[in-house]
Amino acid sequence: MVLRNEYTFSELEQWFRDHRVTEVECLVPDLTGVARGKILPREKFTEDRGMRLPEAVVAMGVTGEFPEEGPYYDVISPNDMDMHLRADPTTVRLVPWATDPTAQIIHDCFDRHGQLVPFAPRSVLRRVCNLFDAEGWDPVVAPELEFYLVARNTDPDVPLKPPVGRSGRAETSRQAYSIDAVNEFDPLFEDVYDYCEKMELNVDTLIHEIGAGQMEINFFHAHPLGLADEVFFFKRTVREAALRHDMFATFMAKPIAGEPGSAMHVHQSVVDKKTGRNIFSNEDGSPTREFFWYIGGLQKYVPAAMALFAPYVNSYRRLVRNAAAPINIQWGIDNRTVGIRSPVAPPSARRVENRVIGADANPYVALAATLACGYLGIKNRIEPTPECKGDAYLGDFALPRSLGEALELLRAEKDLAAVLGESFISVYTEVKETEYDEFMKVISPWEREHLLLHV
Incomplete structure (x- = not known):
């Protein structure tokens, strides 16, 4: 218990x-x-x-x-x-x-x-949840977490490969939603579910995602702090189970070239504590002003929050056109090409899905940041752009293309700093600059391949 x-x-x-x-x-x-x-x-x-x-x-x-x-x-x-x-x-x-x-x-x-x-990740999420509490609101979230199973890899210079399953063969093609592809790793997932049951983690559905060896686990909706704890525990659990089956589990945003990246899609809604009503829906079932303002807040502040949603150099390899990841902040109902999606649901379950966040994001920081964007949208009554009813990939990029650009936007956004804490933003951006400096000391295979004898 x-x-x-x-x-x-x-x-x-x-x-x-x-x-x-x-x-x-x-x-x-x-x-x-x-x-x-x-x-x-x-x-x-x-x-x-x-x-x-x-x-x-x-x-x-x-x-x-x-x-x-x-x-x-x-x-x-x-x-x-x-x-x-x-x-x-x-x-x-x-x-x-x-x-x-x-x-x-x-x-x-x-x-x-x-x-x-104030700069500890759990403190930051508590801070944001307290802001909702002061308004008489309960934020509700439900993460969908993608990850890859890969063959053991002890040499960072060797590209990652899909692991060998029960059949003795590695996946060589994409097997989205394939039951048999998941069953290739049945012994591993039996351990994962056994561990999750013993830990009473709030996990729901397991599916095979698009990429070779790519999986997704869904969590039941709950309060953000408890669910961030569960994602934190789950990542440890899956990595440990994979090691026991002679493979790795990775939450890198883009671990394998040519395969889709891994996201942490976060569904979010807000409940009025007094009435128990979802504030995104009117009594007649229509969407409320708060629903649209929440989306407007995400549209306004997500670009500045990208360093929190996509925290590493590798993170930006995922966010490319037509690669099952968003490139802008358009919104739409039941539209998976946009960055901000509202799934078809009964009025009591009306919610907003942030599809920008990478699987590599710290769950406490990511949940705090996405809730902060929506909170600011409601408080500042920010109207969203018109709904995108077509293919959002045909639109322009509206997100930072690199960690350096994202850090500049985050430092400049005072509203987010006020909600998340200025000391947190200061510490976070300085740490990320240090990581970026470390990355720039490494010469990549692409540079050796294309520049060595050609420039």
Whole structure:
């Protein structure tokens, strides 16, 4: 049983006893979505009920590097100060692949004055959810997460390939929605579903996506913070299960040349707390002004939020014309060519789907950013453009084409900074600049192939 409501640490102790827990993984999601933290004996966890880590641990790049100077150190002390971690008992789950009974529990980050560390990803999502709460609204989200299964690859210079399935053959063609193609990896997915059941993850449907070895898992709709936790747990789970079946699972946005990229489509709606009504629908079933304003907010602010939705150099390889990924911010009903889609649904389930977000995005940051865009749309009463009823790929690009361009737009957008937190934006953009500098030190195979003897 996962404890989902407010309760005391004595009840958490009882949960540990019921599950004979001997170790506790104390987890903190960093800016990339990597699990940082410590593993403690259960007795030590109970004794301390908290721990400390350097505050920069949640604010490093995917290479493990930190900015050497700049605004980053206006937010994070160069003295390498500690942050204080507090366990969120509602996140406790077993580690189903561990040999000894082990619990995993996500922690929130606080400074020494008891304030949430503003640049920690979970803090940013809490901040945005609190803004909705202040309006008497409950945001509701449902992510659809794509990923690839690939053959083991220990040499970064060797391109990734689809893995070998039960038949002894690797996929060589696209098998969208094929049941038999999914069954090629049935032993792996039996483990995945078994792990998810033991962790009580909110997963729904598994399908085979367009690419060779590309899968998608859907989550049931729920509150954003709990679902971000579940996506965080799920990524760990799938990677672990794949390793046990001699393959890798990757959430890179574009892992294989010539194949579609992987997205994290996020369905979102807003419920009025007093009435329980979806504020996107009027009583007669027609769409409300808030529905259109929410779309207008996404259209206005998504380009500036792209560095949060597409956080790596690789992310922008996915966003190309006619490649099952959007290139602009047009919106439409039941139209998968647009960046902002509204699926056909009953009025009570009317929702907006952000199709721009990559699978490589940090789930806490991505959910915070997409909700922030919609929130600003409602608060500022931003009208959307007319609905796109045709092929949006025939339109112009309206999204940044590179991480550098996206970072410039994010730094310039003051409305998003006000909602997400200026200190978060400052830390995030500086970390991403450091990653980009690291990337620019690497010479790619394309450069050697086309420039070596031709220029």
